[in-house]
Amino acid sequence: MGDQKQYIMGEHIEGFKKAFQQAKQLFGMSLTDDRFNIDKDVCQDCLVTLEDLSDDEKSCQDVEADNPRLPFPLSLPPRFIPFFATPRASRAQPHALLILNFTDRLSCKEDELLQWKHSRLVGDCLVKNYANFQEYLCEYVMMGRAPCSDESGLKKGPWTPEEDNILVEYIQRHGHGSWRALPNLAGLNRCGKSCRLRWTNYLRPDIKRGKFSEEEEQLIISLHAVLGNKWSSIAGHLPGRTDNEIKNFWNTHLKKKLMQMGLDPVTHRPRSDHLDLLSILQQLLAATNIVSNFTNTWDINALRLQSDATQLAKLQLLQNILQVLVASPASNMDLLNPFGPSSSLPDGFLTEVLGLDQSKLQNLYNGFPSQNQPIFQSFVEAPPQQQALSTGYHLMNGGSNRSCMNSEKVDKQLDAPYSTPLDSLPDLASASPECSTGKQMENKVNPNEFSDPSSTSTTFEMWGDFMYEDVSDAYWKDLIE
DNA sequence: AACATCACCAACCGCCTCAAG
DNA sequence: ACTTGAGGCGGTTGGTGATGT
Numbered sequence: 001m002g003d004q005k006q007y008i009m010g011e012h013i014e015g016f017k018k019a020f021q022q023a024k025q026l027f028g029m030s031l032t033d034d035r036f037n038i039d040k041d042v043c044q045d046c047l048v049t050l051e052d053l054s055d056d057e058k059s060c061q062d063v064e065a066d067n068p069r070l071p072f073p074l075s076l077p078p079r080f081i082p083f084f085a086t087p088r089a090s091r092a093q094p095h096a097l098l099i100l101n102f103t104d105r106l107s108c109k110e111d112e113l114l115q116w117k118h119s120r121l122v123g124d125c126l127v128k129n130y131a132n133f134q135e136y137l138c139e140y141v142m143m144g145r146a147p148c149s150d151e152s153g154l155k156k157g158p159w160t161p162e163e164d165n166i167l168v169e170y171i172q173r174h175g176h177g178s179w180r181a182l183p184n185l186a187g188l189n190r191c192g193k194s195c196r197l198r199w200t201n202y203l204r205p206d207i208k209r210g211k212f213s214e215e216e217e218q219l220i221i222s223l224h225a226v227l228g229n230k231w232s233s234i235a236g237h238l239p240g241r242t243d244n245e246i247k248n249f250w251n252t253h254l255k256k257k258l259m260q261m262g263l264d265p266v267t268h269r270p271r272s273d274h275l276d277l278l279s280i281l282q283q284l285l286a287a288t289n290i291v292s293n294f295t296n297t298w299d300i301n302a303l304r305l306q307s308d309a310t311q312l313a314k315l316q317l318l319q320n321i322l323q324v325l326v327a328s329p330a331s332n333m334d335l336l337n338p339f340g341p342s343s344s345l346p347d348g349f350l351t352e353v354l355g356l357d358q359s360k361l362q363n364l365y366n367g368f369p370s371q372n373q374p375i376f377q378s379f380v381e382a383p384p385q386q387q388a389l390s391t392g393y394h395l396m397n398g399g400s401n402r403s404c405m406n407s408e409k410v411d412k413q414l415d416a417p418y419s420t421p422l423d424s425l426p427d428l429a430s431a432s433p434e435c436s437t438g439k440q441m442e443n444k445v446n447p448n449e450f451s452d453p454s455s456t457s458t459t460f461e462m463w464g465d466f467m468y469e470d471v472s473d474a475y476w477k478d479l480i481e
Numbered sequence: 482a483a484c485a486t487c488a489c490c491a492a493c494c495g496c497c498t499c500a501a502g
Numbered sequence: 503a504c505t506t507g508a509g510g511c512g513g514t515t516g517g518t519g520a521t522g523t
Contacts, residue, residue: 157516196509197491230512231511231512244491244492251513
């Protein structure tokens, strides 16, 4: 029984604490008077128990006598809790009042309440009506123990137009202030969190409704490549769109779209389970569609990301052509040889697809190791750091000059380009926009150089050069179509 | 017409961060 | 240094309408 009493007393203190805290929020003021430190002095000494209050034989005066530091006189109707915003305020002249009106024993009339309000109040006033003290305690004890979502009696689920109106009107008039206090003040039977979500995701006046435009779609994809699931950050780049909306749009549309393009929606890298040529062609088409629809009104980073994605699609096409050829029992390098008699590819296919002239292609073909060498395997399964395909990676690293470094690396391998395939493979996609551009410029090689037998270029350099070739996206699109 | 499945999205839930005490 | 609570965030759910069988 002793434990139970202690528990009840503890609840009691919590109840008072919560009452004070709620009133603090409602009145929007901080308590600065050390003489009346609610948390330390009042609550700890406020040992009014349920037993005290339910004991009919015990008068309010007795309870007060037992608890000399009660924040308000139990014997007076109504009970009030004074709030002091500055040290100059006093019990007699508080800045605000929380009036607790208990109608069971010490009820007071409305004019009586008003009299109290006018006589004691300097600032603001809140009247809370309770049938009895236990009811008041229950409310605040519940508040103290349960999270917002479990507060009993609060409405959940879809918002009605009436509720929307109330919320909008209140916020337009007063601002949202404390979200937790807002429902009480506005007269909404919702938790503050629910109000905040409703406002930020739906009712805010600057929210843009309707379908996402193509530009917005591309921007989201690009930003997601850099930021990941940081929906609020992404939303920051799309005026009028909420994080929730973008998140939903991603999960229902863009994720699928990326997957159809053969890209992992998490990493934005090629999916390893997506190597059939047909689907790659579709992906490439999708990628080129994206690029062709992409305007240059968005920030340069997004544009660079898109450029990388296109490079990536090209690379995938190449990889798959190569893999198909190598995987086939009948395959040999003749298949790749556009000049050989056994070439099974349509005339001019490779030269068109790869955007290389005949001399480049011949040189490329001649430069490849024999089919028994593991070059293609390595090519296709190059580790991520070698593929360097993650667009996000590039930007997150501030546009590191990986491909520049790689260029040096390749230079060092001139004498033994195929000795260790994994190590010797160059990055095939631009590692950073800046570097890509630089290399592109720097490698704007005279086509004749490729057919020049004395050229020091390796096959890998040529592959690299090919990847940086300035073949227009429209060209790729037309080609695939 | 009835039912099943899918797609969408508003809203909820629980965790995290940060500021205030 | 520690506690507390509000606000923010991202993952997930569940209701609803559309579409397919």
